[in-house]
Amino acid sequence: MNKRQAGFSLIELMIAVVVVGILTAVALPSYNSYMMRARLTEAFSGLAGIQPKMEQHWANTRSYAGFDADALGLMPRDSEHFTFTLTEASASAYVVxxxxxxxxxxxxxxxxxxxxxxxxxxxxxxxxxxACWVDRKEGQCAE
Incomplete structure (x- = not known):
């Protein structure tokens, strides 16, 4: 009685390894790029969120100076990927x-x-x- 062996041949296994390798080579850079863009949105949302608070302070005091965002808890919280600071604040200008x-x-x-x-x-x-916040290596602006 002849029994046929079940399983995969070496060639079939090698083909599967090659296919997985090609898929990994294509997918991994795209995934890494996607993850970096996701990290960058932490900065974009934090900076966009502080702007109305700064404008409210200016509307109340007619100056950006004296905006103590840390004491008031108005600055975005530092995250794993970004720290936020009010780097300049004068009567008529600010930079976060x-x-x-x-x-x-x-x-x-x-x-x-x-x-x-x-x-x-x-x-x-x-x-x-x-002129903008980039979210891709080529310098494309975030929307």
């Missing part, structure tokens, strides 16, 4: 900065009193932009 840390190290985003958004620093393989 989000500085990357951890896996977002190297990124620095700002917003000013006119709503001007800028990417002032980025990792070496990324493009910066003085």
């Amino acid at each position: 900065t989000a500085t990357g840390q951890g896996s977002a190290d190297g990124f620095v985003f700002t917003i000013d009193q006119n709503g001007g958004r800028a990417t002032t620093s980025a990792p070496t393989d990324w493009v910066t932009n003085d």
Whole structure:
């Protein structure tokens, strides 16, 4: 009585390994890019959220100076990926900065009193932009 052996041949296993390798080579860079864009939205939402609070302070006092966001708890909370600071505040101007840390190290985003958004620093393989917050290596602006 001849019994046929069940299982996979070496060629079939090698083909499966090659297919998984190709899929990984294609998918992993896309996934890493997606994860970085998700981390960057922490900075974008934090900076966009502080702007109305700064404008409310100006409407009440006619000055950006004296805005003690830390004491009032108005600054966005530092996260795993970004720290937020009020870097400049005068009677007529302010700049709030989000500085990357951890896996977002190297990124620095700002917003000013006119709503001007800028990417002032980025990792070496990324493009910066003085007119917007970039969320892709090519320097494409975040929407």
